Amino acid sequence: MLLLQRLGWAVVILFGVSALTFALSFLVPSDPARTVAGPKADRETLELIRHEMGLDAPVPVQFGRYLARLVRGDLGRSYVTRENVRDAIIERLPATLFLALSSLALAIVVGIASGTLTSLRVGSGVDIGVLVLSLVILSVPVFWLGILLLDVIGYRLRWLPLGGFGGLRFVLLPASALALRYAAYYGRIVHTNMRQVVNEDYVRSARAKGLGPVAVYGRHALRNALIPVTTLVGLDFAGLMGGVVLTETVFNWPGLGRLAVDAVFNLDIPMIMGTVQFSALLVVVANMLIDLLYLVIDPRIRLSS
Template structure:
């Protein structure tokens, strides 16, 4: 167990370091000049060069990166070029919104996809199976931003059932999380369906049925417990895709989370904030994968010895 934990932490450190390198190179490869944006359109060349020197943007890239890593190891992610706010403070202030949205979306799509997958596996080839398959394919093909706009228009603007946007209570999280959940539920429902069909055809399930064990026990104790293991693995891999969906969803529903902060920092060429948002998001994905890994070991203890 200890060796597995250390190995996972080591890979996490490598992934996060790689994230800083790639993000740093991409940000500095952009042809736009963040110093000129910061100085304003009316700033003369002398003022721009003075600000560039003060910020350290005139140093070689290796020096700038070394300074960034040194500050990072001290817990200093820098200061926003636009607002003057400490990057870490801005991230921590918006983190609860993004975390609430992501966790609610995951809970919703698991609560919808698992029963649908079990149901369609139980009645494979029947009308309900074909109906769920068609709906799943449609849901998977829907762009997140389009679905968000449709739900916002029909369930908020037209009916007033939910808030149009903003962040003032638990009702504001329903439509954004439903948007993310609906797009991903179809895929997970088919994944659970495929695994359940394979498990239900296994010999030990046939033996359980032959012994007269109730069907619901066969489905949920013998079938679902084994069928859900691959789903847990895919869930960890999909955390990065979830964060991408969060960016669009938060901006459509005007949620003050990391997604809105990410787009604002990109539009404003706020280099320290861009670096901070990407690293913080990568840390969330890495932590989620570590949690999923331990959940996997809890469900299937055989993994611990691998």
């Protein structure tokens, strides 16, 4: 029942994104026919191209045709390069997913480790130092973090490549720039939850049974402390995709973010609409997967649903 509700909301959200992107396309200060035909095209040619593109039809008819094409998976062609938008997105999707998932994994691992460590040493120098560092990281925009890492680690120390797409060495800098803010945030959440959970009766019972610290904190306390973090990961995925756009631009990463930025500068309406629509689909799918994971982690949700 819960998954059916989520599926229904996913359809509503995707429809809303489709309507919004379609409406905003009329605000772009560009004539699609002029972009396709070039600056020297005469009026008759422009009118013919508008008719072939369906731009002379009433707005509701245009929107209906747009939705019909979306259902078929047809995102149109770029006004600038004449490239198929869907093919362009699919070509760049692996690079974006590689960066996004690497960043998410790094944020979760670092956040859980720092939050657990500081919760076991409350008030110590490690706890205070991690807290101060987390506040500093949370106050710095992601693109400034990217530029800072690029300058210090890539340019001055030359430990990692300055940009481009390749193996693990190429993804470390952009993934770190994208992951640090989320790692700091998750670390504080895990820290707070662990301090609350360790005083629960089931944790005290585990201690009373003679279980070791690893079993008490790892199997009992940490698992329950991670439940809110699981929800936050799904909610933060949309913000993560927004950060990908800036990060890919800073590090010259050939993914959807760079594709979207280039489309905006070129006023390429189909490419802009396609990347926004596809990014919304990624966010919706990611949230549904997080809901499934939430059902696995917290049995109470399975029982209530």
